[in-house]
Amino acid sequence: MIQIHTTCHQRIAALTFLCLLVLPGFSGCSQESPSPVSEVVATEATQNKTGEVSLAQVYEVLQQKKFVDLTHAFEPGIPHWPGFPDESVKTIYWYDKRPDTLGSGFFAQMYCHVGQWGTHADPPAHFVKGGRTLDEISVKEMIMPLVVFDVHAAVENNPDYTITMDDVRQWEAQHGLVPKGAFAVMRTDWSKRWPDQGAMHNSDKNGVAHYPGWSLDVLKYLYEVRGITASGHETTDTDPGIATTKDEYSLETYILSQDHYQIELLTNLDQLPEAGALAVVTFPKPKGGSGFPARVFAILP
Structure with missing residues (x-):
């Protein structure tokens, strides 16, 4: 279940916008059953003249969440399909100044893998x-x-x-x-x-x-x-x-x-x-x- 805190109007709007406009069915409820989130959206639409929520508000809600x-x-050496070759990595530039220029060096690698x-x-x-x-x-x-x-x-x-x-x-x-x-x-x-x-x-x-x-x-x-x-x-x-x-x-x-x-x-x-x-x-x-x-x-x- 999605927990909605009525103490923050903008967060309600942003969360419901994300759930229903970006992710249909996100609430986990049966699609044949009425969702409490849809009721909140209906309320928000009457309170907001445009019925829209900004992406900035959606971002604010997402920033409060845990990311995994x-x-x-x-x-090189990680598990892979037996028919594939292993990865190889080569450092082709390092932080020391490059001898061919007067500029500073930098770190760059070349990767070879399937x-x-x-x-x-x-x-x-x-x-x-x-x-x-x-x-x-x-x-x-x-x-x-x-x-x-x-x-x-x-x-x-x-x-x-x-x-x-x-x-x-x-x-x-x-x-x-x-x-x-x-x-x-x-x-x-x-x-x-x-x-x-x-x-x-x-x-x-x-x-x-x-x-x-x-x-x-x-x-x-x-x-x-x-x-x-x-x-x-x-x-x-x-x-x-x-x-x-x-x-x-x-x-x-x-x-x-x-x-x-x-x-x-x-x-x-x-x-x-x-x-x-x-x-x-x-x-x-x-x-x-x-x-x-x-x-x-x-x-x-």
Whole structure:
């Protein structure tokens, strides 16, 4: 539930503006049920001649909130898909004066890594020929209501666990319908194994990886019925380890074939509420880019 303090008129207006104009369904209530936030908006509209709230007021509200970084810092040697080479970093300029000029020096580095490095974005083109590349994803797809499916307890008992429709139904029974346009993430606490590559892949003596993943019925429900914008997880892959060991990536293929993007290798999901937060997902804009490290964070209610 969103707590609204009537002692500050501007903050009420800014918060309700953000919830209803920027993020439909943000309150976590069923879309078929009346929302107390909508009642506040109606009141505010009668009190404000223009019925509008400035972005400065929205900013003031956001500054009072807690921000949580959901991104791993990347460097050489971090966990990654086995088929990719490691990152290399070279310092090409330093603070000392450069011998070729009279000016002061500066710090500059050259990075070499695959697009799918660290916490990263996978656009449709990553798996789908002709699909959208990173530069074709609109900025309006980067601010979303955040939905957290917490299955970490099940994963503790079964590292091969895949999320079920019962998990989703339980979330909706408690928080209302998954809001349209949401960023849906699966909390497994697998990121606590970072940056140990062996622990992340969790392979047995036969080389079979054992880590959790999504399931097709849940993904189809979220994307086709609830209309989410994107999804994310803490593991290196959308599909569970027992599938990727066999080079099967049907779940990632499904998401990207629906013209949506995903984020892999998230962290700090244990610091988030299951509902009510905002997700901000950002990444560079390489022309025709098939993937790139992302910076993802949450704004808590």
